[in-house]
Amino acid sequence: MSLAYFVRRIIFAALALAALMTSAFILVRLTGDPVNLYLPVDASDAAREAMRVRLGLDRSLLAQFLDWAGDMLRLDFGMSLWHNRPAMDVVLEALPNTLALGAIALTLAFLAAIVAGSIAAVNAGGWIDRGINVLSQAAASVPDFWLGLMGVLLFAVTFRLLPTSGFGGPVYWVLPIACLFARPFGTLVQIVRGSMIEALNATFVRTARAKGARSKRVIFVHALRNALLPAVTVTGDLAAQFAGGGGVVEVVFGFPGIGKLLIDGILKRDFAIVQASIFAVAVVIFIINILVDMLYASIDPRVRVE
C-alpha cells in the first residue's frame, strides 16, 4: 500500500462522494417540500410562500445546486430546519454515539464469533458444533428491532433490570449493544467456522501437525490467522453498515445516533441534516475501508505486494 495507492484511493473516494452528494441533493429535493411540515396547518399561503423564498426553494434547481455546491466545497452544510442549528454540529453530536455503539457491538461480536466459530470448527459435526450452528443461525436471523422490543419487555418492563430506552450511563448501552450484537455474531460465526474448517483441512495445517505441533498450536497459530481473513473482510462490510447507524435499533431505543438522526431527518424533510449525515457516514465508511485494508494487509502478507 504505497503512497500513490492512497492518493489514487482518496481521489476515487472524493469523486464517489461528489457523485453521492449530488445525487443526494437532487433526490432530497424530490422528496417534497418541507414548508408544510414546518408551518402550522393554519398558516396562510402567503406565509408558506414567504418561507419558500426564505429557504431559496423558489429558485431553479440549477441555481439551488450551484449555491449548494459552493457551500459544500467550503464544508458548509447549512442550518438544520428542525434543530435550528448548523447541521454538521448536530451530526457531529450523534456520530460518536453511533460509532461507539457500533464499535462495541461489532468488537464483541467479532471476538465472540472467533471463539464460537473456532470451537464449532474444531468439533465439526459434533453436538457442540450443532449447538453453535443453531444458536448462530438464530442470531443471524433474528430481526434486531424485535429482539430490542422483547428485550425491553423482558429486562425493562418485567424484571426492571435495565432502563427501557434512552441515553446515559453504561446500563443504557446494554440492550442496544445486545441487539446490534446478534446479527454480526451469527454471520461471523458461520464465516469463521467455514474458513476455520477450510484452514484446518489445508495442507499447511497438515505440515504443522507433521512438524509435531499440538492441537492448540495448530488451531490458534496456524489455522486461526488464515481463517481470520474472510472474517475481517465481512466485519469491515458490517462496520460500514453500522456506520450508518444501528438504524432500526437506534429508533427502538431512542438512542441519539446518526441512524435515528438520518431517519428523523428524512421524515422531517430536514435537507441539511440528511446531507450532512450522508457526508459524515460516507467519510466514516471510507476511513473504515482503509482501516480494514490495513488490518487485512497486516494479517495476510500476500496482499501487501499487490
Add this chain to the structure above:
Amino acid sequence: MALLEIKNLQVSFDTAAGRILALNGVSFSLERGEVLALLGESGSGKSVTAAAIMDLITDPPGAINEGTIHFDGTDILPLPQNERRDLCGSRIALIFQDALAALNPVYPVGWQIAETFRIHGRTPAGGINQAVLDLLTAVGIPDPGRRAKQYPHEFSGGMRQRIMIAMAVALEPDIIIADEPTTALDVTIQAQIVDLLDRVRKRSDASMIFITHDLGVVAELADRVAVMYAGRIVETADVVELFEDPRHPYSNGLLASQPRMDSDETELLPIPGSAPNPADLPSGCAFRTRCSRSADICAKTVPALQSMGPGRQVACHFPVVPA
C-alpha cells in the same frame, strides 16, 4: 528389528457414496538407512499410508480400523496423541507434494523453519536463528538472511520445496517421508530436488520413504520398492530386481508403460482401463479387470502377499514368470 514395521494397516473413509477402504491390509518394513519407494498410481493409497504414519488422518471422515505401526520397537498407534506429535517432526518428518500449499502463507519461511525447533523445545548450539540460516544454506537457498524473512508466495516452486526439505531435516529425523516431492515441479528442478533430498538424507543417515509414481526417481534413489494398487501392496522387491524382473502383472505393466533408457524396446504398452473406483472395487483381486492374466479365481479370492525369494513378496494368483 526394522526401524519401521507396518502390519496389516486398514484405513477407511466415509464419503457420500459410502465407506471406502483406502488401505486394506498394508504391511511393509523399513530398515535403518534404507530408502523405500512406494510406487503406484494416484489413489492407490500411498499418501494415506504416509498420513497414517504421521497421524494425519482426519477423523471423521477417516479412521484407522486395524493394524500396527511399530516405530523403533514401539507400536505408535495406541500412543496418546501428544506423544505421537512429539515423534513427528523430530524423529519422523514429512515432505509434501505441493510446497506452496504446505507452507503457511501468513508467516515468514524462516519463522516456519524455526518453529520446528520451538515445538520440540530444541535449541541448537548457535541458537535457533543461526540454525535456520545454516539449514537454508544447506538446502541451497542464496542470501538466507534476507530470504528467511520472506513469505512463501515470494519464492519459486523449487525454492519452496527446498524450504520444506530444510524444515523436514531440521531436527535430523530418523525417517524422512517424501510424498511426491517433485511432482509439482519443472523437470529440471525435479532432478535438483531429488539430488538435494539424497544429499541431506545421507548427511544424517536417515531412512526414507519416497512416495512417487515416477520410475526414474525410484531407480535413482530407492533401495527397495513397494508397489501399491487399490489400497494394497501388490509387490515388494529390491529396486534392481523389480526393474529387471517384475513379478506382479501390475508392476510389469507399469514398467512396460514407461520408456526406459536401458531397453531397446521402442513400443510402450499402456495398462488398459483406469484405476478402479475405491467405493466400488472389483471382488477378489482389484487389478483383475485390467489384467490380461486374470482367471475365475481372481474374482473369488484376494491373493495374499507371498514371499518369492529374499526380500521379495508378490500378491498374485498368476505372477509373471521371469523369461
Add this chain to the structure above:
Amino acid sequence: MTTISIGRSTKIGLLALSLAASVVIPGHAAAPDALTVVVTDEPKSLDPCDTDLSGNARVLRNNITETLVNLSPKDGSVEPSLATAWEQVDNLTWKFTLREGVTFHDGKAFDAAAVAAALKRAQDPALACEVGLTTLKSLVLTPEIVDAKTLVIRTDIVEPILPNKLAALDIGSPATPADAKSREPIGTGPYKLTAWRPGQSITLTAFDKYWSDKPVIQTATVLWRAESAVRAAMVDTGEAQIAYEIAPQDGTTANDHAFPNAETSLLRIDQEVAPLNDKRVREALNLAIDRDGLIGTIFHAQAQKAMQVVLPSVFGYNPDIPVWTYDPEKARSLLDAARADGVPVDTEIVIYGRIGIYPNSSESLEAIQAMLADAGFNVRLEMLETSPWLKKLLKPWDAGRQPSILQTQIDNTEGDAVFTLPNRFTSDGNTSSIADPKLDTLISDASKATGDERKRLFQDAFKYVAVDAINIVPLFHMVTIARVAPDVNYVPDVQAGNEIKLKTISYR
C-alpha cells in the same frame, strides 16, 4: 499472539457479562424535589414565539416563559398573569397594565418594552413564528409603550377576543435575538432552562427570583420516547414520574389519568368529488360507523362521541346538534336510493389516514373501513406519513382526484370558535373541502360579531357544517392519558396537552 487474543477476548466477554449482571439499577429513586416527565417528541425549537406546537409549549409555557394572561382550565375565561388588568379602550385599542416586580431569568426587568419586542418578534414574517402564523394570523397588532407598566395595543380590524389570543403569546427576555430563533429561551417563569442535550433530555431548575409562589419541584427533566408502552413503563420503573400520551390499552391502571385534550377527531369528506357530492352518501357514511363500538376498545372509554368539531367548553359550541346514531340499514338504503338516481356509489373511495395522528390511528381506520364496507361502500385504506398526508390535507388539490375521506383532528385550545371555523370550512380556507357561500357569510359575520350574536352565529355555522352540509364524519372528543407515579401530586387538566404546570406539582 493469536492465543493471547483469544484469552483476552474471553476475558472481555466475561467482563461484559459481569458488567451487565452487576450494573442492575436499584430502582430509580428520585430526589424529593426532582421530577422527570416523558413526552412523545423532542421539542423543535424552544423559542418563545414557537409555542403553537405542544412539544415546545409543554416545556416553555408557564414554566420558562409566561404570557400576559392565562385561560382558565375550568371555563376558558381569561385570567391575569403577567398583565394584572386590561380593558378595551375602543374598537381598535386595548390597554394592558403589567405586573410589577417581575424580572427575567437574565436579570432584565419585565416591562412594556419587553412585551412590545415579543409582539414584534412573533409577527415578524421573516422569523415565521408559529404564534404569528396561527393565533395572530391576519391581525396586525401595533404596540405602544405608555410607561414601563402600561402597554397599549392597536389592532387593524375589530378583534373582540384579543386577550384570548394573547394567551398564546409567550414573553421572552428582550435579550432574545430579534432576527433569529433562539434555542435558549429566557423568560419570567418559575423555571429556567439549564441544559438541553439534543436527542437526550432537557433540564429545568427553579428560578429563585420568581415573582409568585416558589415551586416545590426544584429540578425537572423532560425526556422523550416515541412509544406509548415505553413511556408507560418508565413511570412504573421509576425512570419518570409523569408520562403523557399513553395509549388507551396501556392507560388502564389507577395511575392513569384521562383528560380531554381539546382535540376532536373526525373524517373530512371531500364533498366536491362524486359520489361524495351526494348528501345521501355523506349521510350514509355517518350512519355506517358504530361509534359506541369504537369507544372503550380502540378509543379510550372516556372519549366523548362528537357531533361537531369543537368541545362544549368552546365559545360557539352548539349543544343541539344530535349525535349520529349507528344505523347500517338506513345507510344501505340511502346508498341504494342514490344508486337508483345514477350516483356512482360503487366508485372506490380512499380513506387517507395519518400514521400516529393519535394512538391506534391505523387500527381505528381499519375498523371503520370494515364498518363502511359492511354498509356497502367500496373503500380502500391508505395510511400516510405526515408529509404526504399534509399534501392531501392542504390545498391545492388535483382536479381529477379520487373521492376520498381524510382522517384528521381539530384542536381548539384558545376557546373561541373563530380559531376553528374560518380556515377549515370557508371557500378560501386552505384545508376546507366545502365551498358554500352561505356558510362563508355565516362564518364571516360571526367572526366580527360579539356577545350572544357571535355565539348564535357560530352555533348556526357548526350546525350547518354537521347537519345541513354533512361535510364531516365527526368521531370523538379525544382524551389524552397521562400516567402519574402514585407518590406524585398532579392531576392533569384540560390544558395538560399544552402545558405541564410544573409549579403545581409536588410529591405526596
Add this chain to the structure above:
Amino acid sequence: MTETASELLNEREAANGRFAWFLRALRGDPMAVAATIWLLIVVLAIVADVFSLLGEHRISLKARNLPPFDFSQIWTLWLGADALGRPLLVRLIQAASTTIGIALVTVLTSLVGGTLLGVIAGYFGGFIGNVIMRISDIILGFPTLLVALFGLYLFGPSVLNLILVLAITRMPAYIRVARAETLEARERLFVDAARVFGGGSLWILRMHILPSVAPTMLTLASVNLAMVMLFESGLSYLGLGIQPPAVSWGLMVAQGQGYLSTAWWLGFFPGLAVMLTTMSFNLLANWFRIVNDPSQHWRLVSRRR
C-alpha cells in the same frame, strides 16, 4: 482423497437421479429437515389462505387482544387475537404471503438483473462494465438499510417500490459475484476452445458462462432471501414498507409494539415467524452450499460424526 470421493459421487448422482440424492443428503442434516418442514408448513398455510380455507375473519372488537393458548376457542384463535379481534394465526398467515412473496420477487429481480449486469461487465468489460461496477461500488459502499430508506421516502412506500428499492440495493452484490465468476470462467480453457470452434459471444455466454456462474448465484440468492426478509421487516417496522390494511410480519411487530405491555403476543409471534423463516432459509442455503461443494459431502452422510 476428497477428489476421488467427488468423482465417484458424480457417477452415483447420474445413476440414482438428483432428487434421490437430495433426499438422502437432506436426511443427513436434521436442521435442514426442520427448516424444510417449517417452510412447508408456511407454504401450505399460504396456499390454504389463498383458497380461503381458513374461513372468514371479520373485525370483532369484542375479541380484541384475546390472549393466546386458550384451547377452548376455535383453533384459529389459539395464538390469540389482534387489536381488532382478528385471529392472530390467520393474520400471521396472511402476512406470510406478503413477506415471503416480496422476498421471493425481490430476490428473483436482483438475481436476474444482477447476474445479467455482472456477466455483461465481466464478459465485455470496457466502458459499460466500468460504469456498472462503479455504480455498484457506490451503492454497496453505503448502508443498505439507509439506501432503501431513502428510496422509499423518495418514491413513497408501496409494495412495488419496496421490491424495487430492495432489489436495487441488493443487486450490486450479485453484480460483483457474477462478474468475478465470469472473469474466471472466461479464462478457462473450454471457453477458448469454444471460441476456436467459432461460437459467438451469445453462444459462449449461454452455453458456458451462465452455467458455470449459476450455482454461485443461486447460493447467493438463497442467503439473500433471508436478508431481504429482514430488511422488509425492518422497513415495514419503521412504517416505510407495507402499509395497513395490508399486513406483513414486520408491520405486525410495529403494530404490536403499542401493545408491548398489555398484549405481548401481538408483537412476539410475528417476530418469531420472521426469525424462524429467515433461519430456515439460512439453514437451507447452508445445506445447499454443502450439496454444491463435493468436498463437504461427507458431512451430510457420514454415520459417525
